[in-house]
Amino acid sequence: MRRFLSRNLTSPFLNLSMRGKLFSLFLLVAFIPLLSFVFYSYHTVKSQLIQQTFASAALMTSQINSNLQNKLDNYNKISASLYLDETLQDYLVKSYRDNADFLDAYRYIDNVMNNVLTTNPEVFGIAIYTTNTTMHIDDTFIKPLTDVIEQKPWFHKVQNTYGNVIFTITPAQPADPPRKATPPMFTLVRYLNYNSLNFPYGILAIDIQESELYALIDKEDKDKDIYIVDEQGTIVSGKDKTRLNANIGEWLALPQQTGGSGKFETEYEGEKVLVVYNAIRSGWKTVSIIPYSGFMKAANESTHRLLVIASVCLLLCMVLIYAVARLSTKRIETLLKNIRRLEREDFDLVSMKMGHDEIGQMSFALNKMAARFKNLINEVYKKEISKQEAELGMLQAQINPHFLYNTLASISALAMKNDDRRTQDMVSHLAKFYRISLNKGKSIISLNEELKLTHNYIAIQQIRYQDLIHIHYRIEDDVRSYPTVKLTLQPFIENSIRHGLWDDDYGIGIVIKAYRKDGDIYLEVIDDGMGMPRSRSARDRSSSRRSTAAN
Numbered sequence: 001m002r003r004f005l006s007r008n009l010t011s012p013f014l015n016l017s018m019r020g021k022l023f024s025l026f027l028l029v030a031f032i033p034l035l036s037f038v039f040y041s042y043h044t045v046k047s048q049l050i051q052q053t054f055a056s057a058a059l060m061t062s063q064i065n066s067n068l069q070n071k072l073d074n075y076n077k078i079s080a081s082l083y084l085d086e087t088l089q090d091y092l093v094k095s096y097r098d099n100a101d102f103l104d105a106y107r108y109i110d111n112v113m114n115n116v117l118t119t120n121p122e123v124f125g126i127a128i129y130t131t132n133t134t135m136h137i138d139d140t141f142i143k144p145l146t147d148v149i150e151q152k153p154w155f156h157k158v159q160n161t162y163g164n165v166i167f168t169i170t171p172a173q174p175a176d177p178p179r180k181a182t183p184p185m186f187t188l189v190r191y192l193n194y195n196s197l198n199f200p201y202g203i204l205a206i207d208i209q210e211s212e213l214y215a216l217i218d219k220e221d222k223d224k225d226i227y228i229v230d231e232q233g234t235i236v237s238g239k240d241k242t243r244l245n246a247n248i249g250e251w252l253a254l255p256q257q258t259g260g261s262g263k264f265e266t267e268y269e270g271e272k273v274l275v276v277y278n279a280i281r282s283g284w285k286t287v288s289i290i291p292y293s294g295f296m297k298a299a300n301e302s303t304h305r306l307l308v309i310a311s312v313c314l315l316l317c318m319v320l321i322y323a324v325a326r327l328s329t330k331r332i333e334t335l336l337k338n339i340r341r342l343e344r345e346d347f348d349l350v351s352m353k354m355g356h357d358e359i360g361q362m363s364f365a366l367n368k369m370a371a372r373f374k375n376l377i378n379e380v381y382k383k384e385i386s387k388q389e390a391e392l393g394m395l396q397a398q399i400n401p402h403f404l405y406n407t408l409a410s411i412s413a414l415a416m417k418n419d420d421r422r423t424q425d426m427v428s429h430l431a432k433f434y435r436i437s438l439n440k441g442k443s444i445i446s447l448n449e450e451l452k453l454t455h456n457y458i459a460i461q462q463i464r465y466q467d468l469i470h471i472h473y474r475i476e477d478d479v480r481s482y483p484t485v486k487l488t489l490q491p492f493i494e495n496s497i498r499h500g501l502w503d504d505d506y507g508i509g510i511v512i513k514a515y516r517k518d519g520d521i522y523l524e525v526i527d528d529g530m531g532m533p534r535s536r537s538a539r540d541r542s543s544s545r546r547s548t549a550a551n
Helices: 002-014 018-083 086-093 102-119 153-158 210-214 292-343 358-397 401-417 421-441 447-465 490-500 534-543
Strands: 123-130 142-144 165-170 185-192 202-209 225-229 235-237 261-268 271-279 285-291 444-446 469-475 483-485 508-517 520-527
Touching: 018 102, 018 165, 018 185, 018 202, 018 210, 018 225, 018 261, 018 271, 018 285, 018 292, 086 102, 102 123, 153 165, 153 185, 165 235, 185 210, 202 210, 210 235, 271 292, 285 292, 292 358, 421 447, 444 447, 447 469, 447 483, 447 490, 447 508, 490 508, 490 520
Parallel strands: 123 142, 469 508
Antiparallel strands: 123 202, 165 185, 185 202, 225 235, 225 285, 261 271, 271 285, 444 483, 508 520
């Protein structure tokens, strides 16, 4: 059973010709290395691109973090300058029930706040929410600490900071007359409790537009997603403003560690991505999410080019392999052809250098056998062949030119009797044409006779095409007596009419030239037909023009 299955599995390959076997094996040997090369190149390029992308993203996030740290330090310095301002503290904690010094307080606070806004143009707004109920409120820089403020997300966070800075994001607020719409805000909040033992005397809030932070990543955010998140993973800045103040863990699982930097691969929004993150001192992170489809585009294009090159190489290999297989099996095929010829009783075997190996010895023996068979059979069929040749000669002798001329003359007389001038002319020209072309079996006639024969042929064609053929002769008189091969011009004129005649209104013009040049005689047939493609014209140029030399 095993032997039967093995035989059935191998029989298709065994039934192939030797050339097919060699071609298949050589092609397999060429295809496997090419495929392995493409596969190796793709994975090498992919690995290098991943490493380069990781390195580039790490450098980018490091630079963003450096700029982010500088911005946050600057905002901290702004808040510290207000936090440590003892004069501001005095004005904020002072009782104004029986004191009219609140104007001095307003002037000082207004100067300080305007100075902060002037020297820091990225600051959108600044306010102090005071707990001093005796202080007059201007709702510009000094605002009351109301229940509405206590409901803000940052209020409960700031209570446990003991004067330290916290940052929060306020989403964009739609217009609510008379209040205007506001963009997303990045807000610095700080308790004002400097030198205050028992209670804070206000809350400092500095608003910076979120776009100031996004400007750090805007130029790098074209083909990737970049987020700035705080130590709890809350998104502080990013391209998608709807995700501000949301936790990045809803879309991307970051490692639990709170600082440092790292990289990993994961799924993000249904797509495989590379993630690179880097943290600053406060624990904030810059997270860069790079889709595979972006940086792998170059690898895919490179692989595509490699596949094209490999396909071309494979085609060349196929041609070369076929040539090698053909050269290798050509002698065997020649030997097989000779055997089949011998089988069909054809003893004119194909001659080819076979060498002196086993195939050459087989060919030599086959040729000797064919020669012996030929000699034996030749004696048997020789008389029969002679008899058939004699019968053929008798049949050919029955074709009498005079019978042809008389028949054509009879047709001409009949056409004349019926007043059919065109038929009479055509038969008359045909008779003249055959009288010259038969010429008692001679193949050489004078050029003058050749021109007459051509003239009769053209006359027949002009009757057929109703004067669409325009003939011009340019014949030198001293060349008319020279001999030429019969029917030299007629095939070329026929070819010009057949392939050049295309306009039923204009027709075709044909020029027949005969002249002497440099001791030779030239015959030319030139037409103005529609022509042919350049590739074919290179092969068949002689169909429209030919020069014949005669001595």
